[in-house]
Amino acid sequence: MTRVWDIPVHDSTRVRDVRVAAEAACLLAGIDPHHTALAALAATELATNLLKHAGGGRMVIGLVDHPPEEARPAAVQLTALDHGPGIGDVSAAMRDGHSTSDASLGAGLGTCLRISSAFDLYSTHRGTVAVSRIDQDGKEKVGPALRTGGINVPLAHDEHSGDAWCWTRSGALVTVMLADGLGHGAKAAHASDTAVGELYRAAHLPVAEILRRMHLALRITRGAAVAVAQLDTDGGELTFAGVGNIGARLYTEGSWEHLVSHPGIVGAQFPATVPVRSRTWGPDSLLVLHSDGLPSRWVPPEDIDLLAHDPAVVAATILRDASSPASPVRDDTCVAVLAADRSDRRP
Known part of the structure; x- marks a missing residue:
């Protein structure tokens, strides 16, 4: 968990x-x-x-x-x-x-x-x-000119979060996933952990097929909302698919775009067709995935210099700035970021 x-x-x-x-x-x-x-x-x-x-x-x-x-x-x-x-x-x-x-x-x-x-x-x-x-084994490396990072916070200081994020690599493919187990607590964490394990086994597959494999694996759990983004580092193409209430924003060429997930529950109510969205990935691109613990109408950072920082810093800043005492968090909250390596352009 x-x-x-x-x-x-x-x-x-x-x-x-x-x-x-x-x-x-x-x-x-x-x-x-x-x-x-x-x-x-x-x-x-x-x-x-x-x-x-x-x-x-x-x-x-x-x-x-x-x-x-x-x-x-x-x-x-x-x-x-x-x-x-x-x-x-x-x-x-x-x-x-x-x-x-x-x-x-x-x-x-x-x-x-x-x-x-x-x-x-x-x-x-x-x-x-x-x-x-x-990391006792030294410095980190994700892939060619790529970095990942995230933050995961449980509801009400609980020990375990029902959300999870992870990344993996298969040849030229780098895949990032975020899962939100239904509800919160141990059973929600079991669902999201099951999704993580299935991604590791299916990372060589296209995003829609990964979600179908997860649906079968999660049928013994309470289910989860899941989004998967896969970058072909050779072709510079990002593909995205999601089922359930997972938010996604893509920054590229100076503007932000919503990537919309399809309604449903992985493991319980899976759609007959999973829409897949493809976008060009450039040297300034950055993808944010988040669970519904983050307000759906959060405002992307105005300071573009932030995007050159470690993706975990980007994720934590988004989480901090999206919350307020007037809108208390009502669920586990997870934010994951996949970013082109812009560290050499840091201010």
Whole structure:
């Protein structure tokens, strides 16, 4: 099941909770003691920064699975989200050893950058999102000029999310999937986990056939809404199909487009025909998949510079900015991003 630690950080007692959660996530992933210590250090520094520089915030800690053919432990992802004043001088904050608070460990965000397998942050006057991933087998690579990332948050700080996302590769095909098990809790998580397992077995197939295979596999579960996007990296073509209430937005050539899923439930009420949408994938393209925990009318980021950041930072920023006290989340929420590698064009 998709284990997630969602920890509000509004007083110093929660810093220890964040560190313990990071260590527990590493234990679950099978990460060695050295990298577990690095994760605990990064988690503690990020949580401390939330208190000292943002007036509090939220830490979301979870696992990022690698495709099964890679046969290596999952990475642990630490995400800090806040609505603080932002970081005035990001370059200074990223220098190793930099700290502006006596209460900080003095490790600084620069140390988080150095000890993480991947680290990125995005900061504006609306707040800061920082993501650290600890992967004991080194740096990450998805495919030619491609990156993926996401965030998954359970309803009401539950231990498990009924949503799941994953990616896999089969030859020139890179496939990303997001599943939302009906309801929430353990049975919803079982449905979405079943969809993940079936994708790994069927990634060589076209998207409509992948969904049909998932429908058969999920008939023993309560069912799920599922969307699958597959990029042919040789031909530069993205194909998309979804069944159920999964949202999708594609950014390319300066504009956003909705990719619409078909009504139904994978595992229960499957359509006779699954519409497949094909789009050209360019060097600036970015795809966002999300479950219905995110408001359907969320507004895409106006700051295009955000899209050059780590896809997990993009996903977490979208999740943070789409929610509000006036519109409380009523379900698990998952956001996944597939992006062309624009990191060399970062501001």
